[in-house]
Amino acid sequence: MDFLTKSLAEAAGMLASLDPELYFIVYVSLKVALVSTLIASAAGVPLGFFIAIRKFRGKRGVITVLNTLLALPTVVIGLFVYALLSRQGALGSLGLLYTPAAIVTGQVILILPWVAAFTVSAVSRIDERYRRTAMTLGAGPFQTAFAILREARFGIIGAVIAAFGRVIAEIGIAMMLGGNIKGFTRTMTTAMALEHNKGEFVLAVALGIILLAVSLAMNILLQLAQGRYGEDR
Amino acid sequence: MTLYDLTLVQVQFGALRALDIDRLSLPENSACALLGPNGSGKTTLLHVLALLRPPTRGAVSFMGEPVSWREKTLLPLRRKVVLVDQHPIMFSTTVIKNVSYGPKMRGESRSFQKRIALECLDRVGMKEYADRPAHRLSGGETQRVAIARALACGPRVLLLDEPTAGVDIENQSVVEKIIFDLCSEKNMSILFSTHNPIQAERLARSKIYLSAGRLAAPAAENRFPARVLQQNGLLALIDNREIHTGPPPEIFSTGSFVSIDPEKIRVYANARGNSGPRNGWLAAKVLQISAETDRIRVVLDAGKAGGTLLTALLKAGDVRQNRIVPGDSVQITLDPDALRIEKPPA
Numbered sequence: 001m002d003f004l005t006k007s008l009a010e011a012a013g014m015l016a017s018l019d020p021e022l023y024f025i026v027y028v029s030l031k032v033a034l035v036s037t038l039i040a041s042a043a044g045v046p047l048g049f050f051i052a053i054r055k056f057r058g059k060r061g062v063i064t065v066l067n068t069l070l071a072l073p074t075v076v077i078g079l080f081v082y083a084l085l086s087r088q089g090a091l092g093s094l095g096l097l098y099t100p101a102a103i104v105t106g107q108v109i110l111i112l113p114w115v116a117a118f119t120v121s122a123v124s125r126i127d128e129r130y131r132r133t134a135m136t137l138g139a140g141p142f143q144t145a146f147a148i149l150r151e152a153r154f155g156i157i158g159a160v161i162a163a164f165g166r167v168i169a170e171i172g173i174a175m176m177l178g179g180n181i182k183g184f185t186r187t188m189t190t191a192m193a194l195e196h197n198k199g200e201f202v203l204a205v206a207l208g209i210i211l212l213a214v215s216l217a218m219n220i221l222l223q224l225a226q227g228r229y230g231e232d233r
Numbered sequence: 234m235t236l237y238d239l240t241l242v243q244v245q246f247g248a249l250r251a252l253d254i255d256r257l258s259l260p261e262n263s264a265c266a267l268l269g270p271n272g273s274g275k276t277t278l279l280h281v282l283a284l285l286r287p288p289t290r291g292a293v294s295f296m297g298e299p300v301s302w303r304e305k306t307l308l309p310l311r312r313k314v315v316l317v318d319q320h321p322i323m324f325s326t327t328v329i330k331n332v333s334y335g336p337k338m339r340g341e342s343r344s345f346q347k348r349i350a351l352e353c354l355d356r357v358g359m360k361e362y363a364d365r366p367a368h369r370l371s372g373g374e375t376q377r378v379a380i381a382r383a384l385a386c387g388p389r390v391l392l393l394d395e396p397t398a399g400v401d402i403e404n405q406s407v408v409e410k411i412i413f414d415l416c417s418e419k420n421m422s423i424l425f426s427t428h429n430p431i432q433a434e435r436l437a438r439s440k441i442y443l444s445a446g447r448l449a450a451p452a453a454e455n456r457f458p459a460r461v462l463q464q465n466g467l468l469a470l471i472d473n474r475e476i477h478t479g480p481p482p483e484i485f486s487t488g489s490f491v492s493i494d495p496e497k498i499r500v501y502a503n504a505r506g507n508s509g510p511r512n513g514w515l516a517a518k519v520l521q522i523s524a525e526t527d528r529i530r531v532v533l534d535a536g537k538a539g540g541t542l543l544t545a546l547l548k549a550g551d552v553r554q555n556r557i558v559p560g561d562s563v564q565i566t567l568d569p570d571a572l573r574i575e576k577p578p579a
Contacts, residue, residue, distance in 0.1 A: 129318055133321070139334075140304075143338055
């Protein structure tokens, strides 16, 4: 118990002293996670929306595949992308392995099915009357799509935030594709694992506190985004 | 110019033919009521007229222009019609933003959107609700805001799907008053569906009856599942009560439907000392009497155990002569040609 209290106190001191190494790790983590989430959302939200509103042959199969991909282990993605980006790999010539771009690639593959599947779920739950109402009030196809998206916004924002939470907390992809290079690809989770292996817990605990704080901030953001119209839905 | 022309229009949902209209023309500036039982195709017809659902087969012409159902050409036409759903749904924002949605979609300026939205809200008595969250309104308030939202689009045609269904009495009379006022508008046609013939009579200038997806005569008001018996040309209504029809009907089948023309029902007050059943006569009780433009609507309970409601449309003189008042026990007979027997589906 003493050990934990001592680590917490030292971690708090480290946070307060604005330790540059600590904050650079946080910066890399946030940057990589934000870029991954942005790319996955830009592709996943329209994909999920399209799957939800369109009737096409094999729709159930597509949704089943998406739901299956939710359980994709990070190490499997790490291995797959590693095979592509390593020197012998198909994309080896790009020299992306052990760069933040490699982490982003893996993380996008990880959370794209999350964003798409939860968007499908959020849009499918939207009452059919919204589409009809928008159309009869004179909305064109894009305006109608926007009206439906707007009504599904709480579910979609929730999906994006859950996806961000997934990538900021994952370690397999960041370790296998980023290589945990100090000052370059070291993220909060890879740094925590390394410090734990070294038996140095102060930095690990400080990063743990920040990870929790980021998660809390994300949830506050979600509440704010839902605003007063999200309260009783 | 006719507003709508429908020719051989069919709407099919899988095996079910929800709508099957050979020909229907609606004139401009009409105030029309759409009547028919549940599942008769009223909502489907309104969706076709609102240009929201292309028919499976057939041609629709709107304001003299054939509807091609291609999104590009459809949008300008659809912007002339607005449908208010039976249970309207509000966008999850304020009342005023809901009402200004139509003008916004039409690219109107913000000041115009606000002005027209407030005007329309005022018209339905909901101006003071402008800044409230729309999804927290009651059913009646939602219906009124939905009508305001439709009016803000400045439609040439306003379609209302059972506008007073599921609305409390107080709001029902408010909504009826709004529809009554709208029916007298010069540049707008209005078509509303209802189960209430009295409401239809009061508000509309013309009526359309639908039965099993097809246009029907007003007899569709009195439509019953029937068992047709060959002997003596008798018909049995839902509670096995037999009615004389004169000559035997052409179709003899179980599981058929029979419609009784309300104008061909004769109602006689029970003569004193002669209230017992007579051959070919049917005992009934008068439930309701109301005035229509040129006739008197008499609603009768003709069931043996109650619950078989028949509507008769009588001449005012006949009602006066027979001294029919609500609550009376009466005798009814049907003219030989009062019955229309529907051929059961193959």
